[in-house]
Amino acid sequence: MIxxxxxxxxxxxxxxxxxxxxxxxxxxxARGFTxxxxxxxSEITFICNKGVPCSNCPLSFxxxxxxxTQRLAFIRQFPFYVTLILIAITGLVFxxxxxxxxxxxxxxxxxxxAPRLREIKVPDKLKVSRYPALFLSVLLLFLELRFNFxxxxxxxxxxxxxxxxxxxxxxxxxxxxxxxxRLFCPLGLIYGTLNKxxxxxxxxxxxxxxxCGECSKLCISDLNPVxxxxxxxCAKCFNCVKACRKKEWVKCQKN
Numbered sequence: 001m002i003x004x005x006x007x008x009x010x011x012x013x014x015x016x017x018x019x020x021x022x023x024x025x026x027x028x029x030a031r032g033f034t035x036x037x038x039x040x041x042s043e044i045t046f047i048c049n050k051g052v053p054c055s056n057c058p059l060s061f062x063x064x065x066x067x068x069t070q071r072l073a074f075i076r077q078f079p080f081y082v083t084l085i086l087i088a089i090t091g092l093v094f095x096x097x098x099x100x101x102x103x104x105x106x107x108x109x110x111x112x113x114a115p116r117l118r119e120i121k122v123p124d125k126l127k128v129s130r131y132p133a134l135f136l137s138v139l140l141l142f143l144e145l146r147f148n149f150x151x152x153x154x155x156x157x158x159x160x161x162x163x164x165x166x167x168x169x170x171x172x173x174x175x176x177x178x179x180x181x182r183l184f185c186p187l188g189l190i191y192g193t194l195n196k197x198x199x200x201x202x203x204x205x206x207x208x209x210x211x212c213g214e215c216s217k218l219c220i221s222d223l224n225p226v227x228x229x230x231x232x233x234c235a236k237c238f239n240c241v242k243a244c245r246k247k248e249w250v251k252c253q254k255n
Contacts, residue, residue, distance in 0.1 A: 016040055019111050027218055027239050031100065035107035080141075087190060095198030096191045099181060100220065100235035106181055109173040110220060120175040121222065122182055127233065134186035177222040182233055192232035201230045202241060215240035 019036055026032030090098070099106055172179040181188050195201070204226065215225040218239040223231065225240040
């Protein structure tokens with residue numbers, strides 16, 4: 001048991017060392033280091049849980065947004081409507097800012113895509129898959145809160161699901177930008193819906209836009225920011241803002 005824990009710790013620190021080198025070369029270094037810090041904390045919870053989702057570990061509270069939402073939902077003394085209100089307030093203020101700057105899952109996808117071995121585009125029609133993913137998440141929460149669906153069965157089954165799903169996710173992330181965020185993330189769908197009316201947003205000066213395409217190359221969500229800035233899949237990484245300032249062809253500002 002102790003031996004396996006040390007193996008996990010060595011692997012975690014080795015991976016974090018590699019990600020640190022990559023984060024230093026992020027287009028916006030501050031974003032890379034912010035994600036790296038939160039990802040490092042999430043690694044601790046991953047070791048704590050021996051591979052099961054981080055929401056089952058008390059250490060994950062406040063680190064992973066999805067895990068935090070799950071933990072709040074499963075605390076019966078904590079009213080579920082308060083969780084929904086907190087999600088709504090976060091979305092109205094920040095939109096998807098946490099997706100681009102804080103989410104550990106988004107960060108590890110960015111890391112695996114960094115070599116850019118080959119780019120595979122995700123068809124727009126597949127992006128509607130986030131809606132059934134949100135429905136499934138709500139259904140599972142309802143089953144737990146109403147019938148103790150998971151509490152009575154234990155969480156052992158999630159070991160295999162996490163490992164298999166994680167391998168498929170990382171393999172896909174090598175060739176596609178943020179596949180989980182764009183195809184499955186239920187929380188990202190909620191935040192994305194509130195993106196256009198959130199307080200933190202990007203303003204594009206279209207009169208000065210020369211359509212150079214630099215922002216599209218650097219978008220972590222594989223979007224065309226000129227047309228889709230502050231859209232449902234925009235992660236507000238602000239790569240487009242920095243690219244425009246560097247070239248001085250388009251002026252983007254944070255409100």
